[in-house]
Amino acid sequence: MRMGRRSVDEPTLAIPLETPRLILRDFTARDFEAVHAYSSLDEVTRFLVWGPNTTLQSKRTIRAYLDDQRERPRQNFDLAIIRKGEGRRGAGQQLIGGVGLKLCDGENLTGEVGYALHPDYWGQGYALEAARMIVHAGFSELGLQRIIATCDQRNKASARVMEKLGMRREGVFRQSKYIQGEWRDEFLYAILAAEFLR
Numbered sequence: 001m002r003m004g005r006r007s008v009d010e011p012t013l014a015i016p017l018e019t020p021r022l023i024l025r026d027f028t029a030r031d032f033e034a035v036h037a038y039s040s041l042d043e044v045t046r047f048l049v050w051g052p053n054t055t056l057q058s059k060r061t062i063r064a065y066l067d068d069q070r071e072r073p074r075q076n077f078d079l080a081i082i083r084k085g086e087g088r089r090g091a092g093q094q095l096i097g098g099v100g101l102k103l104c105d106g107e108n109l110t111g112e113v114g115y116a117l118h119p120d121y122w123g124q125g126y127a128l129e130a131a132r133m134i135v136h137a138g139f140s141e142l143g144l145q146r147i148i149a150t151c152d153q154r155n156k157a158s159a160r161v162m163e164k165l166g167m168r169r170e171g172v173f174r175q176s177k178y179i180q181g182e183w184r185d186e187f188l189y190a191i192l193a194a195e196f197l198r
């Protein structure tokens with residue numbers, strides 16, 4: 001089966017990915033509590049297109065992640081962000097959020113990155129570290145040409161992460177999404193492989 005310019009035998013991400021402080025690995029069913037701990041919080045989801053999640057919604061989210069993992073060629077790489085533990089054999093490792101890369105336009109080798117962290121871990125550079133790793137893998141391992149990201153214009157933290165990734169603001173959309181009873185204004189950011197890998 002061919003999907004756009006990607007086929008089943010094309011490279012996938014070498015999961016788990018690793019950064020100095022983090023491991024990015026596939027979600028498992030056992031991650032439910034840790035995922036629900038951040039995805040059920042209004043302060044985490046208030047600028048997002050989903051949430052705050054009920055228990056059922058978090059369970060469905062994880063089920064969708066597991067389905068995505070089996071897809072060939074895989075289109076969605078939603079990964080758990082694990083803070084490395086200090087102890088032996090990974091003792092003290094903690095799931096602090098999620099980072100995702102979605103093949104949103106395979107024909108044009110374009111992916112979309114997104115991230116969410118538990119508030120206990122905000123402001124310590126973890127989102128940037130995780131996003132930088134998955135964007136790097138998207139370009140160097142999946143052979144993407146362009147990676148985009150969108151955010152609500154009020155989401156200063158998310159826009160800042162995109163800018164620190166080296167992404168350029170390409171679009172300012174007015175009332176582009178209708179979410180939970182209100183029209184949302186969005187930014188579109190993007191970066192090209194040649195810029196990122198330079």
Ligand SMILES: CC(C)(COP(=O)(O)OP(=O)(O)OC[C@H]1O[C@@H](n2cnc3c(N)ncnc32)[C@H](O)[C@@H]1OP(=O)(O)O)[C@@H](O)C(=O)NCCC(=O)NCCS
Nearest residue numbers: 044115116117122123124125126127128151156157158160
């Ligand atoms: C967006 C989010 C993932 C950022 O995570 P984080 O780990 O705190 O971000 P980092 O620590 O890597 O910060 C990266 C930059 O953003 C800045 N930043 C973080 N929070 C900020 C805020 N509330 N306002 C302005 N800048 C902020 C940091 O200061 C840093 O820039 P600096 O190095 O120049 O100081 C986190 O706030 C979050 O989970 N929010 C809820 C989910 C969400 O909105 N996801 C984005 C979907 S589009």
